[in-house]
Amino acid sequence: MKAAERQALxxxxxxxxxxxxxxxxxxxxxxxxxEFGVREDEAYGAASVIKLPLLxxxxxxxxxxxxxxxxxxxxxxxxxxxxxxxxxxFTGPVEADVRTLCRLMISISDNTAxxxxxxxxxxxxxxxxxxxxxxxxxxxxxxxxxxxxxxAGLRNVISLRExxxxxxxxxxxxxxxxxxxxxxxxxxxxxQVDHKLNxxxxxxxxxxxxxxxxxxxxxxxxxxxxxxxxxxxxxGHDTDVYRWEDLMRRGAYALWRAQED
Numbered sequence: 001m002k003a004a005e006r007q008a009l010x011x012x013x014x015x016x017x018x019x020x021x022x023x024x025x026x027x028x029x030x031x032x033x034x035e036f037g038v039r040e041d042e043a044y045g046a047a048s049v050i051k052l053p054l055l056x057x058x059x060x061x062x063x064x065x066x067x068x069x070x071x072x073x074x075x076x077x078x079x080x081x082x083x084x085x086x087x088x089x090f091t092g093p094v095e096a097d098v099r100t101l102c103r104l105m106i107s108i109s110d111n112t113a114x115x116x117x118x119x120x121x122x123x124x125x126x127x128x129x130x131x132x133x134x135x136x137x138x139x140x141x142x143x144x145x146x147x148x149x150x151x152a153g154l155r156n157v158i159s160l161r162e163x164x165x166x167x168x169x170x171x172x173x174x175x176x177x178x179x180x181x182x183x184x185x186x187x188x189x190x191x192q193v194d195h196k197l198n199x200x201x202x203x204x205x206x207x208x209x210x211x212x213x214x215x216x217x218x219x220x221x222x223x224x225x226x227x228x229x230x231x232x233x234x235x236g237h238d239t240d241v242y243r244w245e246d247l248m249r250r251g252a253y254a255l256w257r258a259q260e261d
Contacts (some may be wrong), residue, residue, distance in 0.1 A: 019243050029228055053135060083110075127139065158220070163233050195249075196252075208225075
């Protein structure tokens with residue numbers, strides 16, 4: 001591992017210990033295979049990062065012929081939940097195909113599109129798909145904004161190592177097929193919620209990623225296309241979001257610079 005790369009990782013880890021709450025990170029250099037993590041195997045509140053494995057489940061099922069990316073679904077006013085997203089802003093019913101719902105779910109983190117896709121894939125089907133992908137910690141147990149399920153203690157959770165594993169498979173073109181991997185990565189590159197991993201890099205490197213946020217919670221997981229591309233995943237809950245997101249921005253930038261120098 002380059003000295004600058006190691007120094008950047010150790011600085012991130014040291015600063016993490018000064019930030020309150022449950023925070024973790026996972027890093028992997030996709031060229032050298034070297035890894036670094038802090039509490040990377042623990043369960044974290046997923047927020048919208050759960051949309052990444054859900055997307056991959058839908059793409060995998062479509063590739064197998066069990067779902068249809070071109071099938072058109074109707075989003076009714078009763079389906080709509082609060083933004084992020086665009087669908088809740090439309091008046092009346094909205095018709096969209098599954099591929100469009102996936103793009104909305106990833107690029108602008110549309111919560112209504114996500115819930116429609118959960119209905120389409122079914123919760124048991126999605127969880128079985130997660131397990132088939134090798135996810136052991138990551139769980140989708142409820143739809144978004146399901147207050148009754150949340151009050152009952154049901155949480156959607158992720159593991160940073162597992163998100164890193166999925167991202168590496170996509171980068172290598174090894175998730176189902178080269179075409180499926182490319183379609184997923186193309187969606188992740190269109191991410192519009194872009195103030196964390198890309199907050200200091202500011203478009204100087206291509207980043208394929210998915211964010212998540214909620215009260216006192218902020219996550220971002222992705223691939224940074226540096227000279228030596230790398231996976232970087234951050235998750236934190238019950239934390240100081242301002243300080244945590246500032247560290248994500250500076251940490252991703254320092255790791256990118258370490259690869260470019």
